[in-house]
Amino acid sequence: GRNTGRFFVILKPKSERQKMSKVMEGLRAKFKEIPGIQIYMSPVQNLQLGGRSSKSRYQYTLQSVGFEGVNEWAEKMLEKMRADPIFRDVTSDSQLKGLNVKIDIDREKAASAGVSIADIRTALYSSFGERQVSTIYTPVNTYRVILETAENDRQFETDLNKVYVRGRSTNTLIPLSSLATFTRTVGPTSVNHQGQIPAVTISFNLAPDVFLGDATKAIDKFAEQIKLPPSIITSYGGDAAVFKSNQSGQIILLLSALGVIYVLLGVLYESYIHPLTILAGLPSAAIGAILALRIFGFELTIVASIGILLLIGIVKKNAILMIDFALDAQRNRGLTPEKAIREACILRFRPIMMTTIAALMGALPIALGLGAGAELRQPLGISVAGGLIFSQFVTLIITPVIYLYLDKYAGNGPMQIPQSVLEGT
Numbered sequence: 001g002r003n004t005g006r007f008f009v010i011l012k013p014k015s016e017r018q019k020m021s022k023v024m025e026g027l028r029a030k031f032k033e034i035p036g037i038q039i040y041m042s043p044v045q046n047l048q049l050g051g052r053s054s055k056s057r058y059q060y061t062l063q064s065v066g067f068e069g070v071n072e073w074a075e076k077m078l079e080k081m082r083a084d085p086i087f088r089d090v091t092s093d094s095q096l097k098g099l100n101v102k103i104d105i106d107r108e109k110a111a112s113a114g115v116s117i118a119d120i121r122t123a124l125y126s127s128f129g130e131r132q133v134s135t136i137y138t139p140v141n142t143y144r145v146i147l148e149t150a151e152n153d154r155q156f157e158t159d160l161n162k163v164y165v166r167g168r169s170t171n172t173l174i175p176l177s178s179l180a181t182f183t184r185t186v187g188p189t190s191v192n193h194q195g196q197i198p199a200v201t202i203s204f205n206l207a208p209d210v211f212l213g214d215a216t217k218a219i220d221k222f223a224e225q226i227k228l229p230p231s232i233i234t235s236y237g238g239d240a241a242v243f244k245s246n247q248s249g250q251i252i253l254l255l256s257a258l259g260v261i262y263v264l265l266g267v268l269y270e271s272y273i274h275p276l277t278i279l280a281g282l283p284s285a286a287i288g289a290i291l292a293l294r295i296f297g298f299e300l301t302i303v304a305s306i307g308i309l310l311l312i313g314i315v316k317k318n319a320i321l322m323i324d325f326a327l328d329a330q331r332n333r334g335l336t337p338e339k340a341i342r343e344a345c346i347l348r349f350r351p352i353m354m355t356t357i358a359a360l361m362g363a364l365p366i367a368l369g370l371g372a373g374a375e376l377r378q379p380l381g382i383s384v385a386g387g388l389i390f391s392q393f394v395t396l397i398i399t400p401v402i403y404l405y406l407d408k409y410a411g412n413g414p415m416q417i418p419q420s421v422l423e424g425t
Helices: 020-031 067-083 107-112 117-128 157-162 212-225 239-269 274-279 282-295 302-333 337-367 374-407 419-424
Strands: 058-063 087-092 098-105 131-137 142-147 164-167 172-175 180-187 197-206 233-237
Touching (some): 058 239, 067 197, 067 212, 157 180, 239 274, 274 302, 282 374, 302 337, 337 374
Antiparallel strands (some): 058 233, 098 180, 131 142, 164 172
């Protein structure tokens, strides 16, 4: 529209500026000093996760069959969110204050002049509705013929005085202003729908160092405070929607991955117990990843969750190197569990450290946030690096202990038949 605009700002290299969130906060403070304008800022995302186009990054949608009702509750929610300091750039796509002109037709005058309601509707449509009256076909293109008044004659409500309709009783042109009165009103310029239901989408950004999980909890709390009725359907959009769905599906995904790993390890080692020894070190990786994210002020986003899933494959490698060697020593060389796991720890320490350091060095550039657009990838690197460092110290200690404890409840597995017995048979 004429009263809105959008522009993009290209920032300096990361080494020459502050974090993007700090830059946006500084711009907000400066724009507040300019009267009469409202500025909404949103970082350009390398990874788009759905959601409709809006002035801010996150979206929260309210839907209801009644358009007036959903706008009323959306205004209450807007007031709550704007009063909370954790939110920034709170706005909605509802445009309720557009200028409208209400036309009241004097039906008696129109009937006496021989003018029908359909004639008035056709005259207004031809003047302001961009009516297509014909199509011109050429060998190379097709052109639509649009009937409308000149642009200078359709800017203001006074231009309605220039509209004429033909009266059938007198066969003369009659000004529309003599048959109707014009009243200026305020009303919605558009009615947005989602799933064929009237909807209002509230978009918002977050203050620096505020997590999306805290924002969604605050919004749910506001909905309880204003006593949002069941007739209002609420949903999140874009990154917020992915975050909410990720919260409910992440546990199921992790449990499914652990179940598949347990089955594969059970088949490999022909044991129900020793796969648990390998999986016992995985919680330490998740704890290390979450602690690292908290220490460096990052949220457990979907990107960070991908890093935790990567840790499942990397961290269990430490236990596999030890357990595989110990089981082989027990079954083929007849060593006791204590001697087998001790020898495994001594001989497998170097490859465990080498593979862990190699994985850590690969994640370090991402964790340090090197390069442009690193804000998106940095949580992945921090979760992987933190989980590797923490689990490296923990698994080297707890894996032998758990192995010896669980070995009491497990058989030694299939024993290799001595060669002398085979030769005797």
